[in-house]
Amino acid sequence: MPPFQDPTSGLALKFFIQKDLPETLQAELCETIASLGGRVEIKVPRAGFILINPNTPEEERLRLCWMSPDRPERYFVPYTFVDACKVANMLLKQIFLEEGVPIPMHIHSSIANPNARSALSQRIIHSGGDPTASTSSARVILADPNTDVFKHLVQTYQSDPNKYIESYLWVKKSIERGFLVYTPLVYKNPGGRRAGEDRVQFTDEDEHNLAKWIAFTIPRKETGGRTGNVIYKQLCEKKDEPEYAWVQRHSWQSWRERYKKHAARLDQRIAAIVAEAQPAPNAKGQYGYVRQAEEKPKRRRKKKASSPSDDEQPSSPVAGPSSPVQPRQGDDEDESEWAVRVGDEPPPVWAGKKRKTRSNHGESDEEVAKRAKQSARDDEQELTDIAKEFQFTRDEVSAYYVASRDMDKTRARFKKMRELLATSDFD
Template identity: 55%
Template sequence: MVQSFALFPSSVKFFIQKDLPTELQAELCETITALGGRVESKVPRQGFVLIQPNTNEAERLKLCWDSPDRPDRHFVPYTYVEACKIAGILLKQIFVENGEAIKFHIDSSIANINARAALSARIMHSGGDPSASAQTARVILADPNTEIFQHLVKSYQGVPGKYIESYLWVKKCVEKGAVVYTPLVYKNPGGRRPGEERTQFTEEDEEHLCNWIAAKIPYKETGGRTGNRLYQQLCDMASDPEYAWVSRHTWQSWRERYKKNSQRLDTMIQAIVEQKKPSLGEKGQYGYVRKPEEKPKRSRKRKDDGRLSPSRTSHPMAMGMHIPLTPQDGHSHSGIPIPPVPMQTSTANSMGLAIPQDSVMVVRKSPAEEEMEDEEAEWEVKVGTDPPPMWGKRKAGEDSSENGKRTRVSSEQINGRPASGGMHQMARILDIAHEFRFTVEEVQEYYDRARFKKMRDTLSVLADDSDHAA
């Protein structure tokens, strides 16, 4: 037994599709009458036509009686009566626009079949058409918790008259009794309006800026007030508590503030400068740095004046041993220390070395050498091709072979070992000459350390002229 209460006003009329089952038609008539409505045998001018969707008779009724001239005639499924009874109100036909049903498309992101069926029925009960495709639908319903929903929003946000809504949106509209689309919210694209600053400059900001410029560039004529570096240095001071105000703006904003108001700010800066009276180039001003320390000037090496002929400088011994022809520091270019040895011009010429007259090396003598200079007249040495001195003549049988000729030590044998090369050989010659105070030519001719040691020992034991005089 249906409980009787006036849910439908008596003016609300219903027409039931004639090919519905007789039992269903009888049940609908009883429920409509019990809720206060009227059942008509013909399609009313105003009221509801109860149909079974997706049937031939339902399509025929729509084709014959659905007209924009009759906006108060609504075609609803026969379940509409039960839906109104459950809701406790006469459900308004809100999904209607310009006398036509609003077309809906239920997206596949709503995967539950029962949810899709319930959503479709609720749309039809409120006058909408849930059978449209995504392209022809005015409203696309989707699950907002899926990526498809966001994709649909981005895809159709530029299409006018098309809306992407959540499946819960239908229920909200039914409860409100009106269609209210989700409003668009303005999103700041990130820029600023022309002439508008993100953070407004205050008088205090300008005062700080003028003090900074007055300290760094007190005089405008020096330039640099519109450069980038001045304001970048300002923002680098943000970590200092005294400069906490710097972080209110970017260095570009500080620079643009000065550029756009330079005439007014220059007046303020000039007043600060006149009060503090800083001197030009004072420590801390921008553009002035500590003068670099003067580096000691290097003495330039004397260039070759061209007096060494190519034929002389290309001597095999000079080229192979890399020995400077005019040494100044007593060291060869190869890094081997060679004691300075006085070399006579005749000796150098015999070796094939051309020495300029103005590049004769002066060697400081030891006291023993200075004493021996007094005895040079008596203790002569062999020079060039001159005959050897008396003390240098060898006794018969001394250091000679069977044929009476002197046995010369080979350049390949030095103290029983082969020479390691021209450079090493010359180094040993100079070493022997320096140690026993003989000429390089003499050492080069004999090249026997033991022989020269013996000669020097013999000279050392000879009695001095002063002893004879005593």
């Protein structure tokens, strides 16, 4: 059905054009109205549309003569109304009226985009309203809801029954609905349950959602914080996000108390969720996670200079069976060190002392043992670092290393496991 044809009676809608408009413009309007199923009248109709040129003396005269509460179906619209209906391919209803009079509206400066302000003004005019009112005289003030000014306007006029603060999106929604509805006022609950209101019971789904949140926020109980206030306040701050709509069922105090009273059971659910899909390593912004301290370079101890090997011992004079070994000059105090057994004489003093054995690298048994202990400590530290970096338990990492005895292979395996867990679906 054409836009300018009455859907009930099937008759053409009637239009009257302000006489002092240019003839070419009047001709174009007549042609467009006819193509959309309407009819142009030479006299002002009892019911229909009067196309005016806003802010002109003739417009003022027409309103004084023909605007009447007895004719609520006689509408005064700008001549651009015809093209607007053609673009929309529908008849734009005159919804911004009260008792046949355009509702005065003010477009607040918080709507900063000039193109948006112009488009908003045209929509209001074509749907019967008056967007030129001042702040004091306006019945509706349109502002940007994402600004502090909007909140200030709401607080300023919340006790005024004749003034409404609406978002600029309210205009579009009203036109799409086809009727006018102001945003309803609600009484703010100062806290606690309303009189006669039952406490909202926790469901299994509530507990599952709570366990998922704690698993994501504090995956390891030993770090602390699960019984504090912060994570539950953070949870309730997400109530406006679609995926956290369930948060509004309870207050943050109730979520906290639910965990405290059922911690033993909930910890098992949390552990299962963490085991299935742990939070990504080094996750930023998660409660309880801080930047890991930079590792200090390890200082290696200088090895003590080893004594010369047996092969490097100073050569001593060759002694015969009956000739004593002569001591070196200047080494009288170490004379006994170079003594040898002669004939049936008792063995020299040094023969009763233990000699330190040397490794193939010239190290003594004691030095080899120290080096082995240091190597073991280094391995233990590296296994701890792998567990922290990829968020597995120390026992898991140690068990794999004992089986493989390859530190590089151990690090590569747990890195790959963490990458697989990070890419898996949390749910």
